[in-house]
Amino acid sequence: MSTFPTDGAKVYRRLLGYVLPHWPAFAVAIVALLLVAATEAGFAAFIKPLIDGSFVERDQRIIMYAPLVLVGLFFVRGVAAFLSSYAMAWVGRKVINTLRGEMFTHLLRLPVSFYDRTPSGTLLAKLTYNVEQVARATTDVITILVRDTFTVIGLLGWMFYLNWRLALVLLIGAPLIAHVINLINRRFRRYSTRIQDSVGDVTQIAEEAINGQRVVKTFGGQAYEQGRFDQANERNRKLNMKLESTNAASVPVIQFIAAIAAAGVIYMALQEVERSELTVGGFMSFIAAMMLLLAPLKRLTKILASLQKGIAAAQSIFDFVDTPAEPEPGNKQLARAMGAVRYQKVSFRYQEDSELVLHDIDLAIKPGQSVAFVGRSGSGKSTLVGLLPRFYDVSAGQILIDGEDIRSLGLQSLRDQIALVSQHITLFNDTIANNIAYGRLEGASREAIIAAAEAAHAMEFIRQLPEGLDTMVGENGVLLSGGQRQRLAIARALLKDSPILILDEATSALDTESERHIQAALETLMQNRTTLVIAHRLSTIERVDCIMVMDKGRIIESGSHGELLAKNGQYANLYRLQFQDD
Ligand SMILES: Nc1ncnc2c1ncn2[C@@H]1O[C@H](COP(=O)(O)OP(=O)(O)OP(=O)(O)O)[C@@H](O)[C@H]1O
Ligand SMILES: [Mg+2]
Incomplete structure (x- = not known):
């Protein structure tokens, strides 16, 4: 079609690519549509012999058979209309299904930065509404184009034949x-x-x-x-x-x-x-055909608008599917890392044109050591640890695990080395057991899950739940308390048993009882792992090997708890402030 822009044609062709695998059903739909069109013209044509034969000539045969022909005509029409709707819907639903599947697969492979700039509502609308709209527009357009065009041709043909x-x-x-x-x-x-x-x-x-x-x-x-x-x-x-x-x-x-x-x-x-x-029957037939022409003509004149709507929706879906997935420049596989972590002159900004959030970060953590990051809100702590699993890529410098630049590792292999307990705990609407054994941990034995929950001090409360480990946690764990959710997240990390651990402690206030439980759980978790912890609890901080004090994206002080106190700088200040609070 020459009336819409070439990229519109391209989008439509790409869309037809989704229809092609279902061509048998599609062919059934087209044939049925042609049949519907034929019965429409047939109905107009039938009126002539009906009236001329029965009313004018009083032909007994026609008086006998006319009602039968009418019933037969509408029977064929009914079957064809059903078949065409059913087959078209079948193709449309298949296309929706495939498109949705592809979109969701892609959704899981998109970089964090994509989610930063796209509101979740937009994405959900694409996945639900836009996809429906595309299928609707395409099937409607094809239905109208085929059925109504041929109805119009048939009726006009008959009218020309009449007079x-x-x-x-x-x-x-x-x-x-x-x-x-x-x-x-x-x-x-x-x-x-x-x-x-x-x-x-x-x-x-x-x-x-x-x-x-x-x-x-x-x-x-x-x-x-x-x-x-x-x-x-x-x-x-x-x-x-x-x-x-x-x-x-x-x-x-x-x-x-x-x-x-x-x-x-x-x-x-x-x-x-x-x-x-013109006979009387011919006259009636002509008028009937004229009346029957109106509806399909009206639909045909509106077809371009629905076509454009469908193309716009399809365009937005294809744009989404075409956004680049997470970059994976290297594909080196690590078995189990020793857990040496090094940041070399790492600088980072969230967007090309925004300010640096991290400046020249240098740090080296030996396998099994633990490092705590402290500092004001917004100083860049979460950002710094988020670079390790490559949620974002460094803007300058490099990050190494066991001497390998993390960009040379396969993404899955890199992330297999890291367990994360983040500031915002995510639980899925599933059982407690499935939340602990999540993702690649699926298939972990019941004993292993219980052991992890035990070590995370979570079994205490799990035992009191009516269905124990098989209790559903509700959407994002609404049925659990903040402290209980944290302990589940810790159990999940424990079960993963990876060489590197990232802990972004939530600042949420807990009562001393839960605080003690979580502290104990964290200590178990940190044993024998390289740990990067963003700490708010004094007790966590005192026990780590090294503390980094951050301010405005830089590390301004580092050393052990004792050293930093003796230095009487920023850290000593922070410590005194918190101590007073406690
Ligand atoms: N996704 C993002 N896109 C753009 N800027 C961001 C994003 N996340 C954080 N920032 C900015 O980066 C800076 C550092 O944020 P970060 O979350 O690392 O701080 P933080 O030290 O973890 O703070 P808190 O203790 O409150 O968790 C902040 O100025 C913040 O506004
Ligand atoms: Mg943070």
């Missing part, structure tokens, strides 16, 4: 009438939108009087406001009356024009009957 002069007049005259009706319709509509636009004043004036009532009262503005309001109120009434009369006039005016046109056709047709060029 070509009359048909020709109609073929030339109809677009003219349609054009006139369209013009009048549009004029009416333009007029009524213009009126509608000017109806707003009443609310505006009332709103001012309501919000400004203190001023109105103290300055005695009642008479002024009343005057303004009455004026607007009256104007509103007049405008609305205009609107009503316009709307009320439009339908009869258009119907009247259509009636004049119809009268013209009937007049000419009757002339043909008079000249014996």
Whole structure:
């Protein structure tokens, strides 16, 4: 089709690629649609012998068989209509299914940065609404294009066969009438939108009087406001009356024009009957065909709009599917890392054109050591540890695990080395056991899950739940308390048993009892692992091998707890402040 832009054609072709695998069902739908079109024209054609045979010639055979033919015609039509709808829907649903599947697969492979800039509502709308819209538009468009085009051809063909002069007049005259009706319709509509636009004043004036009532009262503005309001109120009434009369006039005016046109056709047709060029049945049949033409023609004129809607929706889906997935430049596989972590001159910014969030970070952590990061909110702690599992890639410098640049490792292999307990704990709407043995831990033995839960000090509360490990946690674990959720996250990390651990402690206030449980769980978790911990609990901090104090994206102090206290710098300050609080 030459009427829509080339990329529209490209999108449509790509979409048809999804239909192609289902061509047998598609072919059934097309054949059924052709059959529907044939019965439509057939119905118009049937009227001629019906009327001429029965009413005019009183042919007994026709009087006998006409009802049967009618029933047969509608039977065929019904079966064909059902088949075409069913087969079309089948193809459409298959396409929706495939598109959704592909989108979801892609969703899981997109980088964190994509989620930063795309609202989840937009994504969900694409996955649900847009996909439906695409399938609807494509199947509707094809249905209309095939069924209605052939219906129109069939009916016109029959009309030409009946009386070509009359048909020709109609073929030339109809677009003219349609054009006139369209013009009048549009004029009416333009007029009524213009009126509608000017109806707003009443609310505006009332709103001012309501919000400004203190001023109105103290300055005695009642008479002024009343005057303004009455004026607007009256104007509103007049405008609305205009609107009503316009709307009320439009339908009869258009119907009247259509009636004049119809009268013209009937007049000419009757002339043909008079000249014996048309039988009575032929006349009736011709009028019936003319009536039957209206609906498919109307649908065909609207087809371009639905086509464009569908293409726009498809375009947005394909744009999504085409956004690059997480980059995976290297594919080296690590078995189990020793757990040496090194940051070399690492700088990072979230967007190309934004400020640096991390400046020249240098640090080296030996296997099994633990390092704590402390510092003000927004100093870059979560950002720093988030670079290790490559949620984002460094802007400058490099990060090494066991001497390998993490970008040279396969993403899965890299992430297999790391367990993460993040600031925002995520639980899935599933059982406790499945939440602990999540993802690649699926298939862990019941004993292993219990051991992890035990070590995370989670079994204590799990045992008290009615269904123990098989209790559903609700959407994002709403049925559990904050401390209980944290312990499940720790159990999950324990079960993963990876050489590197990232702990982004939540700052949520816990009672001392839960605090003690979680502290004990964390200590178990940190044993024999390289740990990067963002610590808020003093007890966690005191026990780590090294503390890094961060400020505005830089490490400004580092050393052990004792060393830093002796230094009497930033850390000593922070410590004293927190100590006072506690
Ligand atoms: N996804 C993001 N996109 C853009 N900027 C971000 C993003 N996440 C964090 N930032 C910015 O980076 C800076 C560091 O944030 P980060 O989350 O690393 O701080 P933090 O030290 O972990 O703070 P907190 O103790 O409150 O958790 C902040 O200025 C923040 O506004
Ligand atoms: Mg943080």
